[in-house]
Amino acid sequence: MKKLAINGGEKSVSHNFSIYNSIGVEEQEAASKVVKSGILSDFLGAPGSNFLGGKYVKKFERNFEEQFEVKHSISVNSWTSGLIAAVGAIGIEPGDEVLVTPWTMCASAISILHWNAIPVFVDIEEDTFCMDPEKITEKITERTKAILVVDIFGHSADMDPILAIAKEHNLKVISDCAQSPGARYKGKLAGTLGDIGGYSFNYHKHIHTGEGGMIVTSNDEYAEKCQLIRNHAEAAIVAHKDPDLTNMIGYNFRLGEIESAMGIEQLKKLDQAISSRQKAAELLSENLKNIEALSIPIVRNDCSHVYYFYAMKHDENIAGVSRDKVYDALIAEGVPFISKNYQNLHMLPMFTEQQCYGTKNFPWSLNDGVRYKYGSGICEVAERLNEKEYLGIFMVGSNFTDTEINILGDAIRKVYSNLDELK
Numbered sequence: 001m002k003k004l005a006i007n008g009g010e011k012s013v014s015h016n017f018s019i020y021n022s023i024g025v026e027e028q029e030a031a032s033k034v035v036k037s038g039i040l041s042d043f044l045g046a047p048g049s050n051f052l053g054g055k056y057v058k059k060f061e062r063n064f065e066e067q068f069e070v071k072h073s074i075s076v077n078s079w080t081s082g083l084i085a086a087v088g089a090i091g092i093e094p095g096d097e098v099l100v101t102p103w104t105m106c107a108s109a110i111s112i113l114h115w116n117a118i119p120v121f122v123d124i125e126e127d128t129f130c131m132d133p134e135k136i137t138e139k140i141t142e143r144t145k146a147i148l149v150v151d152i153f154g155h156s157a158d159m160d161p162i163l164a165i166a167k168e169h170n171l172k173v174i175s176d177c178a179q180s181p182g183a184r185y186k187g188k189l190a191g192t193l194g195d196i197g198g199y200s201f202n203y204h205k206h207i208h209t210g211e212g213g214m215i216v217t218s219n220d221e222y223a224e225k226c227q228l229i230r231n232h233a234e235a236a237i238v239a240h241k242d243p244d245l246t247n248m249i250g251y252n253f254r255l256g257e258i259e260s261a262m263g264i265e266q267l268k269k270l271d272q273a274i275s276s277r278q279k280a281a282e283l284l285s286e287n288l289k290n291i292e293a294l295s296i297p298i299v300r301n302d303c304s305h306v307y308y309f310y311a312m313k314h315d316e317n318i319a320g321v322s323r324d325k326v327y328d329a330l331i332a333e334g335v336p337f338i339s340k341n342y343q344n345l346h347m348l349p350m351f352t353e354q355q356c357y358g359t360k361n362f363p364w365s366l367n368d369g370v371r372y373k374y375g376s377g378i379c380e381v382a383e384r385l386n387e388k389e390y391l392g393i394f395m396v397g398s399n400f401t402d403t404e405i406n407i408l409g410d411a412i413r414k415v416y417s418n419l420d421e422l423k
């Protein structure tokens with residue numbers, strides 16, 4: 001029996017894991033070509049050919065459409081901007097309710113509040129951490145207008161039942177696929193199954209351009225509205241005869257030419273980025289599969305996982321030791337990229353206090369007499385996972401070698417083989 005590092009034993013990880021840098025000479029050359037041209041952005045916030053941006057923005061979008069098998073791609077300066085544009089484009093009204101999960105990055109819910117609509121949280125499935133289709137119907141009211149589904153950690157939510165519920169209740173579906181570009185659900189690409197989807201290109205995501213994002217849709221009207229919201233809708237709409245002014249309040253959500261030129265190169269590397277993460281995750285799963293108190297990620301039938309996070313679950317009843325104690329022991333062993341918490345957005349003060357715009361509970365105040373409940377108890381699975389079970393390894397920032405994966409696996413197995421030392 002080896003003594004655990006937390007009890008003074010030797011640390012099992014001495015290896016220095018390097019942070020993977022996917023920006024290579026291709027991106028450097030693409031960026032420098034744009035810099036040399038002097039045209040770093042070629043957008044104009046007015047009707048005309050520059051309304052849709054410059055040469056690299058357009059090329060990035062057309063390449064994206066081809067690779068993602070979608071009719072329209074609209075680039076944006078972040079996926080937060082993309083989510084805001086998407087929620088606006090589907091015609092959400094102040095006071096409408098939009099269903100979303102709490103187990104996601106805050107922008108998923110904030111994009112709803114942005115249009116003075118109200119996020120209503122639906123609990124998650126405990127094996128995929130995505131929205132649980134069984135928990136949706138109980139949250140639908142006459143005010144519900146859309147479902148914002150998040151394909152969290154690189155694996156799709158169970159879209160078939162979700163789309164069926166949406167159809168039955170006449171709800172729009174937006175897919176937040178910031179963490180899952182290239183993942184497939186029954187043959188189809190994540191982000192392309194609902195009305196609008198999209199991806200993030202921030203520094204931590206599979207494709208990165210510093211900051212950036214891409215909206216995808218097969219709906220012509222939504223595509224145009226996203227283009228308008230991206231670029232000062234209120235001004236550009238004057239060129240339309242008989243304009244539909246719904247949510248035509250615009251921003252500057254435009255992606256630059258440098259980022260677009262780099263995005264074109266990054267897009268070519270996506271398949272490779274995905275397959276190296278899948279290979280690493282499969283090797284890690286092979287390594288960890290026989291630990292009784294630890295569940296490894298599942299991949300649903302006929303789906304693929306692109307492993308933004310490698311999400312595990314600890315069972316304290318089997319282990320006889322809490323997740324937090326195991327986490328501390330893993331940190332002491334030197335296990336890199338590991339975390340024990342994700343998001344429970346319904347616990348944020350903004351929601352428990354129902355205050356964000358000013359001081360008078362707007363926009364919840366729009367629905368006089370409706371009592372919205374946030375905080376502890378409304379999403380029990382998400383709460384339990386966060387408090388007691390979740391353990392995740394961040395996969396994207398590094399390009400693990402087989403040796404590194406085995407070092408990680410050995411360190412985790414060392415802790416789980418010596419749980420008695422933690423009791």
Ligand SMILES: *Cc1c(COP(=O)(O)O)cnc(C)c1O
Nearest residue numbers: 078079080105107178200201202
């Ligand atoms: C990263 C992320 C976003 C926001 O993307 P940005 O490009 O950083 O604005 C939204 N949703 C999820 C699930 C994310 O992981």
